[in-house]
């Protein structure tokens with residue numbers, strides 16, 4: 001089966017007079033139909049910009065996709081005329097964001113915001129579109145959907161707002177849903193509900209999901225495959241279980257060690273990764289993780305490792321590839 | 326909403342009440358004997374006549390009594406009569422008020438159309454030559470006094486090109502003064518619109534709108550403009566106040582027969598009752614219009630309704 005989304009050597013930079021920030025560097029990955037891919041990494045590692053590049057939504061200026069291809073169902077989105085890309089956005093490929101309050105327009109009723117998404121990509125009459133909008137709200141389990149459709153975003157709770165965002169994303173049954181930290185702004189119980197909701201909808205609709213998070217533990221039971229990003233690069237990618245069982249990049253190792261484990265013995269302490277990610281405006285020579293890496297060898301500071309397969313589905317960008325101690 | 330409305334109404338009434346006090350004190354704040362000042366130009370009045378006038382105006386009584394008398398008359402719609410000609414002041418003002426309202430409304434339309442359009446494009450084309458050209462024009466617009474702009478427009482369009490009449494009070498005559506007064510305020514509205522739009526254009530909901538695949542025109546008109554206008558509408562009340570002030574100057578430049586022109590004439594004639602009436606009507610109009618514009622603001626931004 002050909003991949004639904006195939007990103008090849010994507011680089012996105014922010015070019016200002018003061019500096020060029022290399023937010024995404026030579027990123028390649030694929031998403032298969034119906035598959036859920038998790039993208040994990042620290043704040044500023046380029047997760048959002050990678051997926052915004054796919055959607056063609058990088059703020060420009062200053063953002064600029066400097067190289068690469070983004071194939072969606074075989075079509076290179078980066079070469080597509082803007083109008084054709086717009087017909088795919090919100091239709092076959094949808095994206096939901098971290099902060100549902102600021103992501104909804106405060107002065108428009110949510111019904112209007114849903115209906116405009118529906119009518120953009122269908123020929124439904126406004127009455128039919130409204131009926132569909134109510135149906136979508138019911139689908140994301142918003143009670144009293146028929147009345148709530150006339151409310152404004154500020155009249156909803158955080159969790160309900162994110163449900164509205166999800167309903168909006170599902171307006172045209174997308175083949176790919178990109179969820180950019182959709183639960184980060186919510187409290188823990190609501191987080192779990194949203195994760196469950198997306199799992200449920202994913203099963204019903206058979207859509208592929210790209211789930212961005214900085215919390216590796218959230219992806220357990222959710223993602224099929226995981227991409228680990230560091231400083232704008234993919235440093236490791238593997239099926240979920242493979243990655244948990246056999247992480248081979250020191251950064252992934254660090255991420256796993258910073259997750260509290262219920263089954264761990266009392267004395268094993270949580271170990272956050274020491275140090276800070278590099279300044280993307282002044283990209284270091286060699287491996288970007290080397291300055292923070294306890295396994296670094298001389299070669300790491302001079303040569304940037306590229307992704308290398310250690311098994312058919314598991315790739316690591318590291319000269320050392322240490323086994324978990 | 327209702328509570329907000331009543332709060333707004335009360336503060337409006339309070340403002341007008343304060344104005345009535347100020348208006349009563351006005352006569353006594355000007356140095357010299359008001360009656361003598363008023364009648365200085367007519368030699369024929371004798372001291373006995375002056376005394377008679379003083380008594381008629383109630384100026385021989387204590388100030389608080391004067392105030393109560395004044396309020397009593399005003400509440401009955403009696404604003405007094407003009408010094409010369411003995412016409413009822415209220416009639417005189419009410420005949421001319423529509424002209425002033427016509428001028429300020431037309432100017433407000435010019436301000437909004439020119440100011441919002443310019444500010445919107447400057448924000449959308451931020452940091453390009455379009456932006457810098459528009460904003461340079463806006464700074465010029467703010468620094469140029471409106472009487473000078475008015476005289477220039479008059480010189481070009483009436484005297485050189487002969488397209489429009491020099492002065493008077495007809496619909497064709499409205500064009501130049503409305504443009505003069507409108508442009509003077511458009512400059513500051515365009516700057517406000519620009520900064521407000523720049524803020525809106527980087528908001529998350531703009532990204533959401535684009536993520537839906539909406540056309541750029543829809544994204545801008547439905548999602549950006551309405552949010553950007555919230556701040557602009559919020560400022561319109563203040564703009565209208567400036568505009569009423571500006572109308573006094575512009576009406577005189579273009580001989581537009583509004584209350585502003587009447588006010589200046591009355592000041593030259595030391596016609597206190599008319600000046601007092603003018604101030605009261607002026608304040609009332611400003612209060613009422615700002616109130617209406619504030620309600621518009623509440624209507625356009627649903628978040629405020631529940632505060």
Ligand SMILES: Nc1ncnc2c1ncn2[C@@H]1O[C@H](COP(=O)(O)OP(=O)(O)OP(=O)(O)O)[C@@H](O)[C@H]1O
Pocket residue numbers: 014021022023041042043044045046047048049050059062214280
């Ligand atoms: N508008 C912008 N102008 C300049 N640099 C930007 C801009 N947006 C993002 N960047 C830079 O791009 C880099 C990647 O940002 P990105 O938003 O993709 O990070 P992220 O991995 O999604 O982080 P987070 O977990 O905080 O959302 C950051 O270092 C940031 O400084």
Ligand SMILES: [Mg+2]
Pocket residue numbers: 047048049180
């Ligand atoms: Mg992000």
